[in-house]
Amino acid sequence: MFSRIRNWRRQRTARGYQVGADAWAAAESRLPFLDFLPPADRPRLRQLALEFLAEKEMTGAHGFHLTDEIRLGIALQACLPILNLGLDWYRGWVGVVVYPGDFVIPRELVDEAGVVHEFDDAVLGEAWEGGPVLLSWLDEPQQGDRINVVIHEFAHKLDMLDGSVDGMPPLHEGMSARAWREAFEGDYRDFRAYVDSGNDSWLDPYAAEHPSEFFAVNAEAFFETPLWLQEDFPAVYEQLKLFFRQDPAAGEASHSPRDGDAG
Numbered sequence: 001m002f003s004r005i006r007n008w009r010r011q012r013t014a015r016g017y018q019v020g021a022d023a024w025a026a027a028e029s030r031l032p033f034l035d036f037l038p039p040a041d042r043p044r045l046r047q048l049a050l051e052f053l054a055e056k057e058m059t060g061a062h063g064f065h066l067t068d069e070i071r072l073g074i075a076l077q078a079c080l081p082i083l084n085l086g087l088d089w090y091r092g093w094v095g096v097v098v099y100p101g102d103f104v105i106p107r108e109l110v111d112e113a114g115v116v117h118e119f120d121d122a123v124l125g126e127a128w129e130g131g132p133v134l135l136s137w138l139d140e141p142q143q144g145d146r147i148n149v150v151i152h153e154f155a156h157k158l159d160m161l162d163g164s165v166d167g168m169p170p171l172h173e174g175m176s177a178r179a180w181r182e183a184f185e186g187d188y189r190d191f192r193a194y195v196d197s198g199n200d201s202w203l204d205p206y207a208a209e210h211p212s213e214f215f216a217v218n219a220e221a222f223f224e225t226p227l228w229l230q231e232d233f234p235a236v237y238e239q240l241k242l243f244f245r246q247d248p249a250a251g252e253a254s255h256s257p258r259d260g261d262a263g
Protein backbone atom coordinates (compact mmCIF):
# COMPACT_ATOMS: atom_id res chain seq x y z
CA MET A 1 0.00 0.00 0.00
CA PHE A 2 3.02 2.26 0.43
CA SER A 3 4.47 1.35 -2.89
CA ARG A 4 3.73 4.74 -4.47
CA ILE A 5 5.68 6.50 -1.75
CA ARG A 6 8.42 3.93 -2.06
CA ASN A 7 8.56 4.43 -5.81
CA TRP A 8 8.70 8.18 -5.44
CA ARG A 9 11.54 7.89 -2.94
CA ARG A 10 13.48 5.53 -5.18
CA GLN A 11 13.13 7.80 -8.18
CA ARG A 12 14.23 10.80 -6.15
CA THR A 13 17.32 8.98 -4.88
CA ALA A 14 18.10 7.60 -8.32
CA ARG A 15 18.10 11.12 -9.75
CA GLY A 16 21.09 11.81 -7.49
CA TYR A 17 23.24 9.41 -9.52
CA GLN A 18 25.05 10.91 -12.45
CA VAL A 19 26.14 8.33 -14.95
CA GLY A 20 27.96 9.40 -18.08
CA ALA A 21 27.23 7.98 -21.51
CA ASP A 22 30.69 6.36 -21.48
CA ALA A 23 29.97 4.40 -18.32
CA TRP A 24 26.67 3.12 -19.68
CA ALA A 25 28.31 2.18 -22.97
CA ALA A 26 31.15 0.36 -21.20
CA ALA A 27 28.76 -1.57 -18.96
CA GLU A 28 26.37 -2.48 -21.77
CA SER A 29 29.11 -3.53 -24.18
CA ARG A 30 29.71 -6.52 -21.90
CA LEU A 31 26.06 -7.50 -22.13
CA PRO A 32 25.34 -8.26 -25.80
CA PHE A 33 22.11 -10.07 -24.91
CA LEU A 34 20.54 -6.70 -24.06
CA ASP A 35 20.00 -6.54 -27.83
CA PHE A 36 17.04 -8.87 -27.32
CA LEU A 37 15.26 -6.02 -25.54
CA PRO A 38 12.94 -3.88 -27.62
CA PRO A 39 14.89 -0.61 -28.12
CA ALA A 40 12.30 1.40 -26.22
CA ASP A 41 12.96 -0.73 -23.13
CA ARG A 42 16.63 0.20 -22.89
CA PRO A 43 16.07 3.56 -21.14
CA ARG A 44 13.59 1.90 -18.75
CA LEU A 45 16.20 -0.69 -17.85
CA ARG A 46 18.78 2.03 -17.19
CA GLN A 47 16.37 3.90 -14.95
CA LEU A 48 15.52 0.74 -13.01
CA ALA A 49 19.24 -0.01 -12.62
CA LEU A 50 19.74 3.42 -11.04
CA GLU A 51 16.87 2.81 -8.65
CA PHE A 52 18.35 -0.59 -7.84
CA LEU A 53 21.70 1.03 -7.00
CA ALA A 54 19.93 3.64 -4.88
CA GLU A 55 18.10 0.99 -2.88
CA LYS A 56 20.66 -1.80 -2.52
CA GLU A 57 24.06 -1.74 -0.88
CA MET A 58 26.71 -3.09 -3.19
CA THR A 59 30.08 -3.79 -1.62
CA GLY A 60 33.30 -5.34 -2.82
CA ALA A 61 34.64 -8.27 -0.79
CA HIS A 62 38.34 -8.80 -0.06
CA GLY A 63 39.04 -5.14 -0.82
CA PHE A 64 37.64 -5.45 -4.36
CA HIS A 65 37.14 -1.95 -5.77
CA LEU A 66 33.79 -1.62 -7.56
CA THR A 67 34.05 0.71 -10.52
CA ASP A 68 30.98 2.40 -12.03
CA GLU A 69 31.21 -0.04 -14.91
CA ILE A 70 30.98 -3.04 -12.56
CA ARG A 71 28.18 -1.53 -10.48
CA LEU A 72 26.15 -0.65 -13.57
CA GLY A 73 26.88 -4.01 -15.18
CA ILE A 74 25.53 -5.87 -12.17
CA ALA A 75 22.54 -3.55 -11.73
CA LEU A 76 21.53 -3.85 -15.40
CA GLN A 77 21.63 -7.65 -15.27
CA ALA A 78 19.88 -7.82 -11.91
CA CYS A 79 17.11 -5.58 -13.20
CA LEU A 80 16.59 -7.31 -16.54
CA PRO A 81 14.36 -10.08 -15.07
CA ILE A 82 12.24 -7.57 -13.13
CA LEU A 83 11.99 -4.94 -15.85
CA ASN A 84 8.25 -5.54 -16.16
CA LEU A 85 7.70 -6.71 -12.57
CA GLY A 86 9.22 -3.89 -10.52
CA LEU A 87 11.85 -3.51 -7.83
CA ASP A 88 9.49 -4.73 -5.12
CA TRP A 89 10.23 -8.24 -6.33
CA TYR A 90 13.63 -7.80 -4.66
CA ARG A 91 12.14 -6.67 -1.37
CA GLY A 92 13.27 -7.72 2.08
CA TRP A 93 17.04 -7.47 1.74
CA VAL A 94 19.64 -4.90 0.64
CA GLY A 95 23.11 -6.42 0.33
CA VAL A 96 24.95 -7.34 -2.85
CA VAL A 97 28.48 -8.55 -2.11
CA VAL A 98 30.84 -8.78 -5.06
CA TYR A 99 33.93 -10.99 -5.04
CA PRO A 100 36.83 -10.66 -7.48
CA GLY A 101 36.39 -14.16 -8.90
CA ASP A 102 35.04 -17.34 -7.36
CA PHE A 103 35.00 -17.62 -3.59
CA VAL A 104 34.76 -20.19 -0.84
CA ILE A 105 31.82 -20.84 1.45
CA PRO A 106 32.43 -23.09 4.49
CA ARG A 107 29.78 -25.83 4.60
CA GLU A 108 28.76 -28.47 7.07
CA LEU A 109 27.15 -31.75 6.14
CA VAL A 110 25.83 -34.42 8.48
CA ASP A 111 25.96 -37.91 7.00
CA GLU A 112 23.66 -40.87 7.75
CA ALA A 113 25.91 -41.96 10.63
CA GLY A 114 25.50 -38.52 12.21
CA VAL A 115 29.08 -37.53 11.47
CA VAL A 116 29.58 -33.85 10.70
CA HIS A 117 31.74 -33.13 7.67
CA GLU A 118 33.12 -29.63 7.24
CA PHE A 119 34.36 -28.57 3.87
CA ASP A 120 34.91 -25.52 1.70
CA ASP A 121 32.71 -25.06 -1.33
CA ALA A 122 34.08 -22.89 -4.16
CA VAL A 123 31.19 -21.06 -5.81
CA LEU A 124 30.52 -18.26 -8.28
CA GLY A 125 27.50 -16.95 -6.44
CA GLU A 126 24.93 -17.56 -3.79
CA ALA A 127 21.60 -16.03 -2.77
CA TRP A 128 20.63 -16.11 0.89
CA GLU A 129 16.99 -16.15 1.85
CA GLY A 130 16.25 -12.80 3.50
CA GLY A 131 19.94 -11.92 3.17
CA PRO A 132 22.42 -10.71 0.60
CA VAL A 133 23.25 -11.90 -2.87
CA LEU A 134 26.89 -12.96 -3.23
CA LEU A 135 28.39 -12.68 -6.69
CA SER A 136 31.72 -13.12 -8.35
CA TRP A 137 32.81 -10.64 -10.96
CA LEU A 138 34.76 -12.27 -13.73
CA ASP A 139 37.06 -9.87 -15.49
CA GLU A 140 36.70 -11.41 -18.88
CA PRO A 141 33.12 -11.89 -20.02
CA GLN A 142 32.62 -15.64 -20.06
CA GLN A 143 32.00 -15.88 -23.77
CA GLY A 144 31.04 -19.28 -24.94
CA ASP A 145 30.12 -20.84 -21.63
CA ARG A 146 26.87 -18.87 -21.49
CA ILE A 147 26.82 -18.69 -17.72
CA ASN A 148 25.27 -15.61 -16.21
CA VAL A 149 25.98 -15.53 -12.48
CA VAL A 150 23.99 -12.34 -11.88
CA ILE A 151 20.75 -13.41 -13.54
CA HIS A 152 21.15 -16.85 -11.95
CA GLU A 153 21.40 -15.59 -8.36
CA PHE A 154 18.65 -13.02 -8.77
CA ALA A 155 16.39 -15.69 -10.23
CA HIS A 156 16.93 -17.59 -6.96
CA LYS A 157 15.82 -14.45 -5.12
CA LEU A 158 12.55 -14.46 -7.08
CA ASP A 159 12.11 -18.17 -6.39
CA MET A 160 12.61 -17.57 -2.63
CA LEU A 161 10.01 -14.85 -2.43
CA ASP A 162 7.26 -17.30 -1.45
CA GLY A 163 9.44 -18.92 1.21
CA SER A 164 10.36 -22.07 -0.68
CA VAL A 165 13.29 -22.67 -2.98
CA ASP A 166 11.62 -25.10 -5.32
CA GLY A 167 11.96 -23.62 -8.77
CA MET A 168 8.57 -21.93 -8.72
CA PRO A 169 8.40 -18.22 -7.88
CA PRO A 170 5.09 -16.65 -6.87
CA LEU A 171 3.07 -16.71 -10.09
CA HIS A 172 0.97 -13.84 -11.39
CA GLU A 173 -2.76 -13.83 -11.43
CA GLY A 174 -3.97 -15.74 -14.44
CA MET A 175 -0.95 -18.05 -14.48
CA SER A 176 -1.47 -21.69 -13.65
CA ALA A 177 0.69 -23.48 -11.08
CA ARG A 178 -0.27 -26.71 -12.78
CA ALA A 179 0.90 -25.51 -16.19
CA TRP A 180 4.13 -24.30 -14.59
CA ARG A 181 4.78 -27.65 -12.91
CA GLU A 182 3.95 -29.63 -16.01
CA ALA A 183 6.36 -27.56 -18.09
CA PHE A 184 9.21 -27.53 -15.60
CA GLU A 185 8.94 -31.02 -14.11
CA GLY A 186 8.71 -32.69 -17.50
CA ASP A 187 11.65 -30.82 -18.99
CA TYR A 188 13.70 -31.19 -15.78
CA ARG A 189 13.27 -34.97 -15.87
CA ASP A 190 14.18 -35.12 -19.54
CA PHE A 191 17.16 -32.84 -19.08
CA ARG A 192 18.51 -34.90 -16.16
CA ALA A 193 18.21 -38.08 -18.18
CA TYR A 194 19.86 -36.38 -21.14
CA VAL A 195 22.82 -35.14 -19.06
CA ASP A 196 23.10 -38.39 -17.10
CA SER A 197 23.50 -40.26 -20.38
CA GLY A 198 26.67 -38.26 -20.96
CA ASN A 199 25.30 -35.90 -23.60
CA ASP A 200 26.73 -32.44 -24.15
CA SER A 201 24.35 -29.58 -23.70
CA TRP A 202 24.31 -25.89 -24.53
CA LEU A 203 22.21 -25.42 -21.38
CA ASP A 204 24.47 -25.42 -18.32
CA PRO A 205 24.34 -29.03 -16.99
CA TYR A 206 24.19 -27.54 -13.50
CA ALA A 207 20.47 -27.19 -14.26
CA ALA A 208 20.18 -30.94 -13.62
CA GLU A 209 21.18 -30.53 -9.94
CA HIS A 210 17.82 -29.50 -8.50
CA PRO A 211 14.50 -28.04 -9.68
CA SER A 212 15.54 -24.66 -8.23
CA GLU A 213 18.76 -24.75 -10.29
CA PHE A 214 16.77 -25.78 -13.35
CA PHE A 215 14.67 -22.64 -12.92
CA ALA A 216 17.68 -20.35 -12.31
CA VAL A 217 19.66 -21.74 -15.27
CA ASN A 218 16.62 -21.50 -17.55
CA ALA A 219 16.16 -17.89 -16.46
CA GLU A 220 19.74 -17.23 -17.61
CA ALA A 221 19.00 -18.90 -20.94
CA PHE A 222 15.70 -17.04 -21.31
CA PHE A 223 17.59 -13.74 -21.41
CA GLU A 224 20.91 -14.80 -22.94
CA THR A 225 19.92 -17.40 -25.55
CA PRO A 226 16.14 -17.11 -25.81
CA LEU A 227 15.89 -18.61 -29.30
CA TRP A 228 17.62 -21.80 -28.24
CA LEU A 229 15.49 -22.09 -25.13
CA GLN A 230 12.32 -21.55 -27.11
CA GLU A 231 13.38 -24.22 -29.56
CA ASP A 232 14.43 -26.91 -27.08
CA PHE A 233 12.18 -26.16 -24.10
CA PRO A 234 9.14 -24.42 -25.57
CA ALA A 235 6.85 -25.08 -22.60
CA VAL A 236 9.42 -23.68 -20.16
CA TYR A 237 10.00 -20.69 -22.42
CA GLU A 238 6.25 -20.03 -22.50
CA GLN A 239 5.95 -20.09 -18.70
CA LEU A 240 8.99 -17.83 -18.26
CA LYS A 241 7.53 -15.45 -20.84
CA LEU A 242 4.35 -15.21 -18.76
CA PHE A 243 6.28 -14.84 -15.53
CA PHE A 244 8.86 -12.24 -16.64
CA ARG A 245 6.31 -10.54 -18.91
CA GLN A 246 8.93 -10.39 -21.63
CA ASP A 247 9.40 -12.19 -24.93
CA PRO A 248 13.09 -11.87 -25.83
CA ALA A 249 12.90 -14.47 -28.62
CA ALA A 250 10.52 -12.16 -30.47
CA GLY A 251 13.05 -9.30 -30.29
CA GLU A 252 14.98 -7.68 -33.08
CA ALA A 253 18.14 -9.58 -32.32
CA SER A 254 17.15 -12.91 -33.80
CA HIS A 255 20.72 -13.12 -35.06
CA SER A 256 22.22 -15.45 -32.51
CA PRO A 257 23.53 -18.25 -34.73
CA ARG A 258 23.27 -21.71 -33.41
CA ASP A 259 26.70 -23.27 -33.73
CA GLY A 260 25.65 -26.74 -34.53
CA ASP A 261 25.40 -28.22 -31.05
CA ALA A 262 22.71 -30.65 -30.18
CA GLY A 263 21.75 -29.75 -26.59
Ligand SMILES: [Zn+2]
Nearest residue numbers: 152156213216
Ligand atom coordinates in the same frame (compact mmCIF):
# COMPACT_ATOMS: atom_id res chain seq x y z
ZN1 LIG B 1 21.98 -21.74 -8.20
